[in-house]
Amino acid sequence: MTLRAVAAVDLGATSGRVMIGRVGEGRLDLELVSRFPNGPVEREDGLHWDFDALYEHVVDGLAEAVRREPGIESIGIDSWAVDYGLVRDGILLADPFHYRDTRTGRGVDEVHGIVPFAELYRRTGLQFLPFNTLYQYRVDPGLAEADTALLIPDLIACLLTGVMVAERTNASTTGLLGVASGAWDADLAERLDIPTAVLPALVDPGTVIGMLRPELAARVGAEIPVVAVGSHDTASAVVAVPLSAPTSAYISCGTWGLVGVELTEPVLTDAAREANFTHELGVDGRFRFLHNVTGLWLLSETVRAWEAEDGAAISLPELLAESAAVDVEVPLFDANDASLSAPGDMPRRIAALLGDTAPTSRPAFARSIVESIAAAFAAAVRTASELTGRPIDSIHLVGGGSLNRLLCQATADRTGLPVLAGPVEATALGNVLVQARALGATPVALEDLRALVATTHAPVRYDPR
Secondary structure (H helix, E strand, O other), X not given: OOOEEEEEEEEOOOEEEEEEEEEEOOEEEEEEEEEEEOOEEEEOOEEEEOHHHHHHHHHHHHHHHHHHOOXXXXXXXXXXXXXXXXXXXXXXXXXXXOOOOOOHHHHHHHHHHHOOHHHHHHHHOOOOOOOOHHHHHHOOHHHHHOOEEEEHHHHHHHHHHOOOOEEHHHHOOOOOEOOOOOOEOHHHHHHOOOOHHHOOOEEOOOOEXXXXXXXXXXXXOOOOEEEOOOOEHHHHHHHOOOOOOOOEEEEEEOOEEEEEEEEOOOOOOHHHHHOOOEEEEOHHHOEEEEEXXXXXXXXXHHHHHXXXXXXXXXXXXXXXXXXXXXXXXXXXXXXXXXXXXXXXXXXXXXXXXXXXXXXXXXXXHHHHHHHHHHHHHHHHHHHHHHHHOOOOOEEEEEOHHHHOHHHHHHHHHHHOOOEEEOOOOHHHHHHHHHHHHHOOOOOOOHHHHHHHHHHHOOOEEEOOO
């Protein structure tokens, strides 16, 4: 049996990885090549990404991937959404801002003062998040110096190939893409004084962006094309959700929990807007009708604070095992409370929300976090069902959160629905599958790609208790 090999660059808000994907008849394998940290850095003007370090990790990872698998036929890149780099004459002007930087608050006020959110929702179908790209653009004076603004995966693709494009699934998270047209809303951009010249040409997943520049091909060890995938990591993840029926919901859980259903038509109702459900584009023109829930960020930030307090590492598996053994009901808090959005001292801020009911032991405190995330997931699933008129009878939970047995069981318990957990590396798998399809190495239909995932990466089932 012939296996086709591709390289998947999968970048998250806390870490990144380069993986080799191998696809063949009844085969879908991943090999981790490199994993590296990612996170915010403070500069004089605010919170940024250390992009130079991130890019070097990517190139080094690709070189190692080719060393291990010389037959790699293409490269695909996905990352978190909304953030961007400003480019002039093909050169990055500065490290991209981090979406948690405080500048976005002013952008929200200015944008909504010109275009009310109700109109924004009708035009773009995008939920309100204070860091959506259009709010960042509105307060970024650097736009005047740039000739192009590139979202993170497109920026890396540009540095690799020299070609500047915007992949459509990630472009849909900017707040500047028309929900009906799938094209840039130039009129909206002009009203907000966002220069339309910085918006690159749009491409769809599966498009060949370009070949590695000669100097990079020499460094990586091969002349390889970069192929557009679902470059928003959730778009790639949803490709690899083995949805068993239209009545299945999905949760892509990592730093964030993206909770929703897949649609072929938008639901642009007042109720959907008020519930803050979004219409991000997926692969093959699907709509990811979902709600952002703060995910494992709450737990990871809490553990980070405790480790700083102790001066020693904490075993997360041990902490979760102790949390699962807590046999009293723990208090809940609103996982989406705005006070929890910034880095730093998460235990204190959660305790402030819980007040006198805040648990005093770390296992019980962690249990409160997990149960609160699960409660937010359950609320989002119920709302998705109500807004679409679609009954939900199962939930597919993919991503890193699928390894958290306590969270999976709590989600099943609080929704009253079976949770099918896995695959863990759904994002990388979706990235690989779109590349493989572009190479002609898989069936064309999205449902057939998902069937391959279900066959090769059987989920773990959690039934409600």
